[in-house]
Amino acid sequence: VIRPIGEDALMILIPAFNEEGAIGAVVNEIKEFHPDLPILVVDDCSADGTRRAALHAGADVVTVPFHLGLGGCVQAGYRLAFDLGFQYVIRLDGDGQHDPAYITKILQKLKESRSQMVIGSRYLNGSGEHTSFMRGLGIRFFRLFLRLILAKPVHDPTSGFVGVNREALEVFARSFPLEYPEIEALVVLQRLTFRFEEVPVRMRKRLAGQSSITAVRSLYYVLHVLLGVLVNILKYRGSTRR
Amino acid sequence: MERLLSIAAGLSLLLIGIVLFAIRRAHIRVEYSVSWLTAASALFVLSTWKEGLSYIGEILGLDNAPYVLLLIIGILFLFVFFRFSVIISNLKDANIALTQKVAILEYQLHSIHEESETKA
Numbered sequence: 001v002i003r004p005i006g007e008d009a010l011m012i013l014i015p016a017f018n019e020e021g022a023i024g025a026v027v028n029e030i031k032e033f034h035p036d037l038p039i040l041v042v043d044d045c046s047a048d049g050t051r052r053a054a055l056h057a058g059a060d061v062v063t064v065p066f067h068l069g070l071g072g073c074v075q076a077g078y079r080l081a082f083d084l085g086f087q088y089v090i091r092l093d094g095d096g097q098h099d100p101a102y103i104t105k106i107l108q109k110l111k112e113s114r115s116q117m118v119i120g121s122r123y124l125n126g127s128g129e130h131t132s133f134m135r136g137l138g139i140r141f142f143r144l145f146l147r148l149i150l151a152k153p154v155h156d157p158t159s160g161f162v163g164v165n166r167e168a169l170e171v172f173a174r175s176f177p178l179e180y181p182e183i184e185a186l187v188v189l190q191r192l193t194f195r196f197e198e199v200p201v202r203m204r205k206r207l208a209g210q211s212s213i214t215a216v217r218s219l220y221y222v223l224h225v226l227l228g229v230l231v232n233i234l235k236y237r238g239s240t241r242r
Numbered sequence: 243m244e245r246l247l248s249i250a251a252g253l254s255l256l257l258i259g260i261v262l263f264a265i266r267r268a269h270i271r272v273e274y275s276v277s278w279l280t281a282a283s284a285l286f287v288l289s290t291w292k293e294g295l296s297y298i299g300e301i302l303g304l305d306n307a308p309y310v311l312l313l314i315i316g317i318l319f320l321f322v323f324f325r326f327s328v329i330i331s332n333l334k335d336a337n338i339a340l341t342q343k344v345a346i347l348e349y350q351l352h353s354i355h356e357e358s359e360t361k362a
Binding site: 001042060061062063064065066068072075076079080083178 | 338341345349350
């Protein structure tokens with residue numbers, strides 16, 4: 001079982017679904033930068049060899065018995081990390097889009113700012129490269145929308161390159177949005193008066209596979225997230241402000 | 243109108259029969275059959291009690307008894323569907339929590355097994 005190392009123990013969390021072609025390289029690349037970091041891959045009941053590839057690369061793997069979706073997988077990882085006593089968790093995608101070189105930057109920002117969440121943003125340096133047109137459009141829409149709710153600009157609200165500290169970990173281990181969780185998670189943090197920061201990161205082309213958010217599903221995505229945001233605003237209304 | 247009310251009464255009795263049969267065969271749990279039995283019983287009472295139907299029609303401003311009956315059926319079944327959506331949502335939440343717990347326990351068990359094998 002992976003164990004926290006030191007007082008500020010960090011765990012790397014990678015949710016993965018049918019990422020056989022990329023997951024091994026992602027784990028190996030993280031190990032190049034951080035050989036001693038515990039890496040947990042949560043395999044969302046993949047039909048390919050994702051589990052085998054991740055284990056072969058040296059990651060610990062939790063495999064859920066049936067397909068839960070991104071949020072369910074991430075929450076499983078957060079639960080385990082919280083139970084084991086980790087102080088920080090940084091989540092990366094399993095397709096190789098996130099450059100592990102930025103893990104240190106995100107961790108540093110988490111510690112320095114004492115924010116509950118730090119987002120690796122592909123737009124802070126103004127590039128936003130390797131983002132599809134539809135996704136780019138959606139991100140722009142949610143930027144404007146979230147500006148009203150969060151009372152603070154967020155440049156890359158759909159980024160899956162996210163670090164959280166133990167306070168956020170405790171909240172997300174208990175409750176986490178199931179589908180398209182990134183934006184809803186931000187709203188939950190805002191309702192609990194937690195803080196978030198962004199750091200610029202470089203986004204790369206995915207090593208293998210395709211994005212699950214196709215053009216047709218984009219509309220469903222927008223509606224789902226809007227409803228989810230509304231639900232979370234109502235759900236956490238009257239929460240203890242800190 | 244008479245024919246429609248008779249069909250509604252017959253269908254409600256059929257629904258009660260199907261639900262009771264399903265309970266007996268353990269195809270449906272008793273707690274989940276209550277909504278169906280209540281809705282079907284209400285439908286049966288209204289389709290056989292014309293004065294009651296007319297009275298409700300007056301309150302709603304409808305002078306056509308079949309419309310009143312259809313409206314009430316629609317409302318009753320919307321409530322039933324809503325109740326089952328709540329139940330399904332709760333079951334899904336419980337399923338996810340259980341799935342995550344099983345996956346984590348399986349991982350821990352596997353790790354402990356591997357560690358003990360390495361020591362041996």
